Amino acid sequence: MNTIEQDIEKYLNGEMTKEETTVFLKKIDADSGAKRMLELYEEMDTVYDEKNWELIDRNITYKKVEHYENFLKSDSGEKVSEAILKAEHSYFEESRPSKIKQTLLYVGAIAAVFIAGLFLTNQFNNTINGDQLYAEYKNWNVLPSLTLRDGAGDLTNIEKLFRDKRYEESLVLLKAYVSDNDQKINPQILLYLGVTQLELDQNEAAISSFTKLRNSNTLDVPKAHWYLALCYLKLNDLEKAKSELNLLIGSNISFQQNKAKELLEKLN
Amino acid sequence: MANQKRDDYLLQSLIMGDDKGIKEIYRKLYPKIKAYIVSHDGSEDDAKDIMQKALLQLSARAQDKDFRITSSFDGYFVTICKNLWRRAAKLSKSRVTNEGVIDLVHEEREIALAAYEQEKWELFQEKLLGISQNCREVLAFFFNKVPYMQIAEKLGYATENTVRQRIFKCKSKLKEAIHSDARYNELREL
Secondary structure, three states, X not given: OOHHHHHHHHXXXXXXXXXXXXXXXXXXXXXXXXXXXXXXXXXXXXXXXXXXXXXXXXXXXXXXXXXXXXXXXXXXXXXXXXXXXXXXXXXXXXXXXXXXXXXXXXXXXXXXXXXXXXXXXXXXXXOOOHHHHHHHHOOHHHXXXXXXXXXXXXXXXXXXXXXXXXXXXXXXXXXXXXHHOOOOOOHHHHHHHHHHHHHOOOHHHHHHHHHHHHOOOOOOHHHHHHHHHHHHHHOOOHHHHHHHHHHHHHHOOOOOHHHHHHHHHHHO | OOHHHHHHHHHHHHHHOOHHHHHHHHHHHHHHHHHHHHOOOOOHHHHHHHHXXXXXXXXXXXXXXXXXXXXXXXXXHHHHHHHHHHHHHHHHHHHHHOOOOOOOOOHHHHHHXXXXXXXXXXXXXXXXXXXXXXXXHHHHHHHOOOOHHHHHHHHOOOOHHHHHHHHHHHHHHHHHHHHOOHHHHHHHOO
């Protein structure tokens, strides 16, 4: 095993001092072989991490990427693309119920609405199911990663438990983290805390966590509007959900803008 | 239709752009893809999008006459879709957290990038299978960020330091296997 590999390992594990890092990076810059080796080690770290995905550098045009792109833009590529659209259309048409079945469904649905109408006098204004929209729009993949390279810290454990849907255990660590770092607001932690509380049906506590984020002086304030909107959807409080969505849209940050507009349209 | 014949027919349909064969892929695999995406925080529209992108990606790659699927068509296609969903999550996370600006590019370019990344991922998986069982185990823990101490407990190593040394050797072997494969160098060609 040569020294450069040992250095790369140390560097990737974050075990170098500032001075060592500077010397190491200079050495790497001057040695193309070592640079390639470091790149490969970095690639391995990402490719083999099952929860990650290696996005290649978009500024480099690899021959293969160009080759695939040329095919997709060619006549043959367009032919394939059209065939996929045709197949998709035909498949979803076929999956729809037949006209007779559809008519029966409509008749059944009308009858059901009519019968329901006899019993429900107060609910006419609230035909939108907030809970269903909540399930449709919650997407925890957009939460930023808390993981650090060393892989042993509290934050790493919190994220791992969260991603494994072990919310109760994750909540214990999150609360401990918040109480240990009481003086400083960590927006990412508040996001994880609120979402974990939502998953555990501690809806009021979730609202309180996201409100704390909304009242903070951090850059993530607008994000709190999105998560508060989800909380209110879950609780079927559609007016409050709409108000949070309007605030998010008004904030002009790029976070979930399209989804917020789409959702607001559905609610209106 | 026998399995191999059916798989060949499906792949050929994608190469040639035959909508009847592609519809067969939808019939067979779309319900599985939808179930996976919806159970992983996605919507039905996400599932449709991933399905389309996976079909285009596979078509682009399968134009190469040397392209082969070594497992079943179904298993292979589902893996592509799962990876595309992981990729979508990473893209969205990178955009939200501004970890290096990820510019929006036109659709063909995005599919070409995804095809390239999938090809590289497959090569790396193949190489991982080529090293010893013990190395695979220890590296699986390491790459998935299990702390050294826990790896030592799980695999019966005496100390954290022994684990570090083992990981170091295994990573080096794996690196060598990837590095010496002509396909890796071909992927890097500019």
